[in-house]
Amino acid sequence: MSLSNVGSINQPVILKSRVHVRMFYVTTSRYLADYAITCDSDFSLLADVAMDVTSGRISWIGKETDAPPHPGPTTKLGGLVMPGLVNSHAHTPMTLVRGAGDGLPLMDWLTKVMWPREGQMTPEDALWGMRLGAAEMLLAGVTSTCEMYLFEEAVVEAAQEVGIRLAMTPGIISALHGDSFGATENRITDIAEFHSQYHDPDSLITVGFGPHSAYDLPLELCSEIAEAARELKALLHIHVCETKTEGAELEAQNGGESTVQLLANHGVLDGRVLAAHSVWLNDSDIETYEQKGVRVAHCPVSNMKLASGPAPIQAMRAKGIDVGLGTDGPASNDDLDLWQEIKVAPLLTRVTTLDASSMTPQDALTMATVEGSRAIGNDDTGMLQVGSKADFIRLDLDDPTFVPVTNNDELIAHVAWAGSGRHVTDVWVGGTQVVAQRQLTNFDLEQALQQVQSRGQRLAKDSGT
Structure with a gap:
């Protein structure tokens, strides 16, 4: 199913077989951000952005005022979004x-x-x-x-x-x-x-x-x-x-x-x-x-x-x-x-x-x-454009390292020269949120820290190094 056939939200999709007919609904999620760096061939910096994600891929991106009607779930992110x-x-x-x-x-x-x-x-x-x-x-x-x-x-x-x-x-x-x-x-x-x-x-x-x-x-x-x-x-x-x-x-x-x-x-x-x-x-x-x-x-x-x-x-x-x-x-x-x-x-x-x-x-x-x-062999990630997989991140711009901004080039320069992991608040992979408000959504980090600490000590001891 191509993204051009998806529509905006809750479009019925019918799967037919000789035995039965199944119908389910494809939901489009909309995200609103203050800015977006697309990293596509045009390398655009967009302001007041809306981005729609359908079935794990970007189905629309542009200025919020130009976005198609969307009665479905909308998340106001603020900040800046860019590819993961x-x-x-x-x-x-x-x-x-x-x-x-x-x-x-x-x-x-x-x-x-x-x-x-x-x-x-x-x-x-x-x-x-x-x-x-x-x-x-x-x-x-x-x-x-x-x-x-x-x-x-x-x-x-x-x-x-x-x-x-x-x-x-x-x-x-x-x-x-x-x-x-x-x-x-x-x-x-x-x-x-x-x-x-x-x-x-x-x-x-x-x-x-x-x-x-x-x-x-x-x-x-x-x-x-x-x-x-x-x-x-x-x-x-x-x-x-x-x-x-x-x-x-x-x-x-x-x-x-x-x-x-x-x-x-x-x-x-x-x-x-x-x-x-x-x-x-x-x-x-x-x-x-x-x-x-x-x-x-x-x-x-x-x-x-x-x-x-x-x-x-x-x-x-x-x-x-x-x-x-x-x-x-x-x-x-x-x-x-x-x-x-x-x-x-x-x-x-x-x-x-x-x-x-x-x-x-x-x-x-x-x-x-x-x-x-x-x-690395993935031609449909790494950019925010229609059809790309929805791997994207949100950066918190309310930070001294991102101030002041007087033009687009300055904001891009701030992100490249001063950006770091501490500015990343939310992360999506294939449209699924895996980091929310700086916390992993489905993984116990503390247990992993303990395991790697003890296993690393064993490797050092057993190898004599």
Whole structure:
């Protein structure tokens, strides 16, 4: 049923079968706000807004005075509404190891702290870690997340319970678990079966493949995984060129070709590909991304914390490459509040380019919403427009950081530079309210805090780290 056929409210919908006829009513809910940032192709800031939601999608948005008649439920929100934020690269169950290994560079951080602790992790640990992280994200206005992790069934279960939209890309990581979890034919087959069971773009869950990296997995295996993803038209989510030295051995063994070129030569970049980090790229690599249609997850806070380097985001976006924002794992950030990335991404770009105009507030908000949504494989979220899924948030503008406002550009700048999770009061995912007046509507946060505290202590003790 298309939205154009829905009407305004309580329109009867008739379902016929050979046995009986059923009739139910589709209800449209209207929301009124002082302002709305649409994050669509026009990037509009609307004032005195009405937005209608029907069957989990936006069916009308515009000025309240222009809205069609609506005798049904109306909620006066005030404040500002905008699309929910999209975390385009995360390892959220790592809430269990948050804060560990501080001060170490990436490879030491992984091999000496992260992987030993994760090697002790159980599916139930991952379940509680994801529950807490999903709750943390929703409270900050993050309505979608793209996860690369193991224990994928537990991650999906947690996302469904808490109510966050999830692009799940089960990890394939030979260095962590070897043949028991990593680089085997069985793992690829298992993920394909997992895809057939859980992938449902009309619900909250989509499924892809998550090969860790070219320095962890053989190129031939990466190629095989990419082919499996293409057969299912699924997302391939892979770490690429996060640090300056991670690909040195691989590149030396292959005549000095860059990691990106090697991946391209093996067909890994064909299909729908999300390349996380992509810090150490040359001009030729960026051209390859453009030609292949690769999308990027930019994780500026994590890249700075681990001293990985600044990614050439402006050069990529100038080529039309979609770039989303990601927190990376909560152990390398250590926060899942994507508002930090909205502020830090333009700061890092400006200081590395020495150009104060090199990334605008509109750019940062676009990356955190619609570009991130496209990057993780969701083309109908991340914007407020008719037909989009109703993933949206309300910000409280009665805050010193949002005053004064003398024009539209200033309000948008306030949101990008000063916005944070503390300003988010209400959150909807697919038209369902999951945060109301800064409280989760269907999840016990206190229990999750207690569980992650005790389980995190056990992982540290059992791993000897």
